Amino acid sequence: MSPVGILAGGGPLPFQVAAAVRDQGGEVFIVGFQDFVDQAQIVHWPHRIIRLAAAGEILSSLRDAGCRDIVLIGPVRRPALRDLRPDAEGARLLARVGRALFSGDDGLLGALVRIFGEEGFRVRGAHEFLTRSLGRPGPQGRIHPDAQARADMKRGIAVVRGLGALDIGQGCVVQDNLVLAVEAIEGTDAMLARVAGLRQPGPGGVLVKMLKPGQEKRADMPTIGPQTVRNAAEAGLRGIAFETGGTLLTDPAACEATADQSGLFLYGLSSADWQDVD
Structure with missing residues (x-):
């Protein structure tokens, strides 16, 4: 071989x-x-x-x-x-x-x-090769998204799909249906650093990470690691939603443990989660 x-x-x-x-x-x-x-x-x-x-x-x-x-x-x-x-x-x-x-x-x-x-x-x-790093549908840890978080996830899916169609980015942050930030060339960590100063009153926002429509998976899949989870917590977010099968978790067990310790949900989006998203 x-x-x-x-x-x-x-x-x-x-x-x-x-x-x-x-x-x-x-x-x-x-x-x-x-x-x-x-x-x-x-x-x-x-x-x-x-x-x-x-x-x-x-x-x-x-x-x-x-x-x-x-x-x-x-x-x-x-x-x-x-x-x-x-x-x-x-x-x-x-x-x-x-x-x-x-x-x-x-x-x-x-x-x-x-x-x-x-x-x-x-x-x-x-x-x-990294089949264990693709996540699974639904909550990855102890914390589950509530109705408001699910609404923010749905809004984030629509935003990322729109951004991706223009080849701009793979992520965004939504809080109470308000788009706080979108990811461009700076990457996820820099976007989360900006979000820390943009948080609105009330429950924190949600980071959504997805493939761009029609994206070449063999070259540039979205990634999430334990540091992403820590950065999301420091930015005051309440959770992260990612496309199952279209996002690589650099260390799935550590990501899940860090989310639990930080009080964040980590949620794998399946195709059913965005079938009715415009």
Whole structure:
């Protein structure tokens, strides 16, 4: 069996995928993106650390390692074009990406998945390996949402679907039907930091995280970790709702325990939860 190639951005998920592959009897080779990958974690795995735009090195490293299947996982900050400094192969691939560079994250990620396929690799989603991290429908811990929280969840679903259709973000915060914040390029943690100063009187708001409509799941699924739960609590929220099967929990047991300790609900949204949402 050929090793699974992992193109690793930041955070713990690349190494959780690696561990899952190993637990299933497979091997991995990790290409860690310079300035993004966790340097302390990658040393425990066969790897190379390569600049994001050095596509020639990335492709040759994957091929030299015998990789056929690859996984793109972990956040990276999109650099300005002037900072990319692509190698010759990178310049060729950038030319093939073309207008997708300027069409938003979904267009760019979809183009990258297509190009890796054209280069002879099969792009797999992290969710194919991290099946235990996809959550389950309904409450994940002891605390359940009440009627007002469910109404805020429904409002949040509509907002995130609208945002996602415009390729803007994957999350929002709603309190008593009022949209306090929407997630854009700053990410969930920065959005929650803003929300702390926007809270209205009464029960706290709800964070809703979902896939964008038509989003490429193999490249950029929403993620929630224990720190997300802690940040939500510090922002005065009462709960988090996420799309079951469309959101990765970086540590499901710790997320649930942190929610219980913080007095927040953690709720997995199923398709039934948004079938009647306009």
